Amino acid sequence: MAATDDSSYRHLLAEYRERDNFDSVYLSVLDDLAAKLDLDWVRSCVAFGTGSGEHEIEFARRLLPNLTRFTAVEPDHESVKALRSHFESARQLPGVETTIAETCVESWGGVQKPVDLALFFNARCFSTPSTTSGVTLVGNCCTS
Numbered sequence: 001m002a003a004t005d006d007s008s009y010r011h012l013l014a015e016y017r018e019r020d021n022f023d024s025v026y027l028s029v030l031d032d033l034a035a036k037l038d039l040d041w042v043r044s045c046v047a048f049g050t051g052s053g054e055h056e057i058e059f060a061r062r063l064l065p066n067l068t069r070f071t072a073v074e075p076d077h078e079s080v081k082a083l084r085s086h087f088e089s090a091r092q093l094p095g096v097e098t099t100i101a102e103t104c105v106e107s108w109g110g111v112q113k114p115v116d117l118a119l120f121f122n123a124r125c126f127s128t129p130s131t132t133s134g135v136t137l138v139g140n141c142c143t144s
């Protein structure tokens with residue numbers, strides 16, 4: 001997953017997304033969720049398969065007002081570069097300590113402290129038997 005050319009997962013996904021309406025549907029779902037879901041209690045989260053992270057960052061911006069720690073687990077190198085830039089340049093999550101693990105969920109070493117929330121946005125489909133045991137691991141890492 002260390003590709004640096006246009007065949008990287010990031011570039012292929014970006015091209016695909018130019019042909020669908022995922023972003024507009026997603027944003028309207030976020031508005032809906034923000035009105036129904038109280039996630040004020042969430043202080044920390046881990047997000048798996050973030051890609052470049054726009055959707056997870058937008059989710060955190062709108063629904064996690066008290067977030068202080070955000071850990072991302074993503075194996076694709078180009079996506080990680082874009083994610084880092086999104087975290088850093090736009091200061092989209094002020095006051096939030098961000099950590100990126102450039103690895104897949106199966107190889108991820110876990111977090112030091114339990115987290116409140118685990119996010120799998122469009123990434124659960126990568127499930128394999130070992131990923132599934134990773135999900136169990138995630139369950140064990142969460143506080144509730």
Ligand SMILES: C[S@@+](CC[C@H](N)C(=O)[O-])C[C@H]1O[C@@H](n2cnc3c(N)ncnc32)[C@H](O)[C@@H]1O
Nearest residue numbers: 048049050051055075076104105121122123126
């Ligand atoms: C369809 S993209 C979703 C990106 C982002 N979450 C979103 O909703 O826009 C799936 C992402 O999962 C990552 N991925 C694939 N296999 C993975 C694995 N075993 N562990 C963690 N992430 C994985 C890919 O590199 C890719 O960035």
